[in-house]
Amino acid sequence: MNLYNNVERIFNELKEIGKSTSDSLQVKDLTQFDQFHYHGTDAIDISIKKLGINSKTRILDVGSGIGGPARYIADKTGAKITAIELQADQNDLASNLTKKCGLSNQVSHICGDILNYNFQNQRFDIVVSWLTLYHISDHQALLKKLYNLLNPNGLFFTEDITSRIILNKHDLGEIEKEIFGMHLPLYDQYISNIEKFGFKVIFAEDMSESWSAFTKQRIAQYNTDKDRNIRVHNKEIVESLSSFYNFVGKYFSNGKLGGIRIMAKKI
Numbered sequence: 001m002n003l004y005n006n007v008e009r010i011f012n013e014l015k016e017i018g019k020s021t022s023d024s025l026q027v028k029d030l031t032q033f034d035q036f037h038y039h040g041t042d043a044i045d046i047s048i049k050k051l052g053i054n055s056k057t058r059i060l061d062v063g064s065g066i067g068g069p070a071r072y073i074a075d076k077t078g079a080k081i082t083a084i085e086l087q088a089d090q091n092d093l094a095s096n097l098t099k100k101c102g103l104s105n106q107v108s109h110i111c112g113d114i115l116n117y118n119f120q121n122q123r124f125d126i127v128v129s130w131l132t133l134y135h136i137s138d139h140q141a142l143l144k145k146l147y148n149l150l151n152p153n154g155l156f157f158t159e160d161i162t163s164r165i166i167l168n169k170h171d172l173g174e175i176e177k178e179i180f181g182m183h184l185p186l187y188d189q190y191i192s193n194i195e196k197f198g199f200k201v202i203f204a205e206d207m208s209e210s211w212s213a214f215t216k217q218r219i220a221q222y223n224t225d226k227d228r229n230i231r232v233h234n235k236e237i238v239e240s241l242s243s244f245y246n247f248v249g250k251y252f253s254n255g256k257l258g259g260i261r262i263m264a265k266k267i
């Protein structure tokens, strides 16, 4: 999937702002480039507020990518976060960046699959996940696992992709091939699935219009900055990301894909 190729491109951006690979970093040096979801750290600020995260909170971040959301939360709130990421190259980069930010005592990076990683007796106050769960086909196993990983009254918060209509076989095949979209329920189904697993839904918001606008603007900006992006990265990286942005933008603007922000409590 093109978003996950060349993840080390972040070092090209850091070089552009005068940082060498050996320099220590601040979280704010990275936030323009390490958030692989929509609306960057504004989305994370909303979660921090809604979840009431503070320095005592113990959090699990599922599908942590190169660690952007986890580092931002740790830095802003003092919370301790376990960040699990399936892909080794992303996870290695995440650990490296977290170390450079001096946050290794707050953010623990694990390379693993949420469905089969053994957390032993570890339990969390909050499970968060941005733009990850649609990659996982078996939501029965996923929701059961997340429920069991939470402390009593623990909170689950996710932003995830949904379908806005019943998708045909061609669309589903294309979505699987291009963005590894494996689980795309309708908005209402998404909510009822979560309720079935013993969660009480506290809040849900349809993000479809907002993400449609965001992905459209992202394409326009990337096109405007094309020459700059080729200079900072290279043609291959720019074409690969451009193709990813265009595909996602097409499916949001044609009304086939949408999104949900949801918060639920373990009862």
Ligand SMILES: C[S@@+](CC[C@H](N)C(=O)[O-])C[C@H]1O[C@@H](n2cnc3c(N)ncnc32)[C@H](O)[C@@H]1O
Pocket: 034, 035, 036, 037, 062, 063, 064, 065, 066, 067, 068, 069, 084, 085, 086, 087, 090, 112, 113, 114, 115, 129, 130, 131, 132, 135, 136
């Ligand atoms: C779009 S990225 C989002 C990264 C991060 N949440 C963010 O917002 O910056 C989704 C990530 O989920 C990871 N992922 C997918 N399936 C997973 C699984 N079963 N267990 C752990 N991580 C998974 C992918 O490798 C990818 O890095």
